[in-house]
Amino acid sequence: MLCQEDFKPVTLADRGFFERHYALYPQTHSGNTFTNMVCWNHFTPYRYTYVNGNVILACTTAGVTRFHPPIGPRDPALMRELIRLALDVSDDTPLVLIDPDTARWMQGLDPGLVLVPDRNNFEYVYRAADLAELPGKKYLKIRSHLNRFRKNCLNTVEPITSQNLEEVREFLKKWCEWKGCKKNIVLANEIEAALYAVEHFSELPLRGLLIRVDSEIGAFSLFEILNADTALIHFEKGLPDCEGIYKAINEETAAVLAGEVEYINRESDLGVGGLREAKMRYYPHHMVEVYSLKR
Structure with missing residues (x-):
């Protein structure tokens, strides 16, 4: 059963591990990058676990821990375990940075899940x-x-x-x-x-x-x-x-x-009005959309 004790801190020594895994499962959002995690560890400590070929990330901000969806082969049992753990330990937004394909797959597993676009993190x-x-x-x-x-x-x-x-x-x-x-x-x-x-x-x-x-x-x-x-x-x-x-x-x-x-x-623009306007002035080709799971 997946538990918080399974997660260990992300450190500089883990770079090779993440590079090898992301070579198999390329990332599109900065929130999952190794550089982002180690640079922001002082503010949002990152932890990870490796289960059944999947990397699962957890980050804690102001005492609240949230999880990212598994990065790896689709594993319905693991996803259900992660949702259970996230609902046990997190707040009203237990799972974040869910890409659209994963969001659709999750809703197929459980149509009752409430998944909402997180525009501030597009x-x-x-x-x-x-x-x-x-x-x-x-x-x-x-x-x-x-x-x-x-x-x-x-x-x-x-x-x-x-x-x-x-x-x-x-x-x-x-x-x-x-x-x-x-x-x-x-x-x-x-x-x-x-x-x-x-x-x-x-x-x-x-x-x-x-x-x-x-x-x-x-x-x-x-x-x-x-x-x-x-x-x-x-x-x-x-x-x-x-x-x-x-x-x-x-x-x-x-x-x-x-x-x-x-x-x-x-x-992203993190919902900052002036920053959003500045980014739009350069006419983005597309957005990396993400969803959050709501309790």
């Missing part, structure tokens, strides 16, 4: 070429802002390497001071996650890009290849010294990735 996926080239009239304003940035700000672009990682750390601290992270728990935890990613850059499947303005870092991005046709942007930050720098780091990152993948996943 992820935005764009054509890499669109973000790199910004073609047509719909991107006219964005191209205009980019032209203004390049005209007004002397800038250079370079990959993140072991030689400039310390500068990236200092940039994050400066960004945190500018945004007032000490007064905003969400931003404070995001910066801690980003700092973890920088500290363990060589141990994670991460790459990065930065833009210098007058020799100082003005923006950076950290990303990885998510699956055969999609890259995932984990972190993207810019300082306000030069208008349009966020659009610039977005375009430069897409230009690097467009030759490798067809799509770029830029994660």
Whole structure:
């Protein structure tokens, strides 16, 4: 019988295990990625178990544990066991990040399950070429802002390497001071996650890009290849010294990735109004939809 004691913490040492499993069962949502789990462990401790060829993830936030559906071959008995455990230990939303195919399969197992779309955790996926080239009239304003940035700000672009990682750390601290992270728990935890990613850059499947303005870092991005046709942007930050720098780091990152993948996943908006509007301005090709199980 599945129980909480079956789950163990996700650590850096587990990278090889997750890479092998995700090679068999490629992921589309950032919430299941190894990088996401280890970077956010300080805020949302992740645990996992491996049962009958399936990985099951559990995460605990503010004392509430929620589970992700099994990742692996369909196993009706295991799914029923997981739902039982989740209902025993969790709150009114015991199972999260359920992809549409799994949601349909679950309803086939039990038509009485209440599965609802979790719009705040839908992820935005764009054509890499669109973000790199910004073609047509719909991107006219964005191209205009980019032209203004390049005209007004002397800038250079370079990959993140072991030689400039310390500068990236200092940039994050400066960004945190500018945004007032000490007064905003969400931003404070995001910066801690980003700092973890920088500290363990060589141990994670991460790459990065930065833009210098007058020799100082003005923006950076950290990303990885998510699956055969999609890259995932984990972190993207810019300082306000030069208008349009966020659009610039977005375009430069897409230009690097467009030759490798067809799509770029830029994660969810978490229900933040301004962020949702900003993501929609880039005209997503599709969304990674997820559902939640309600009690």
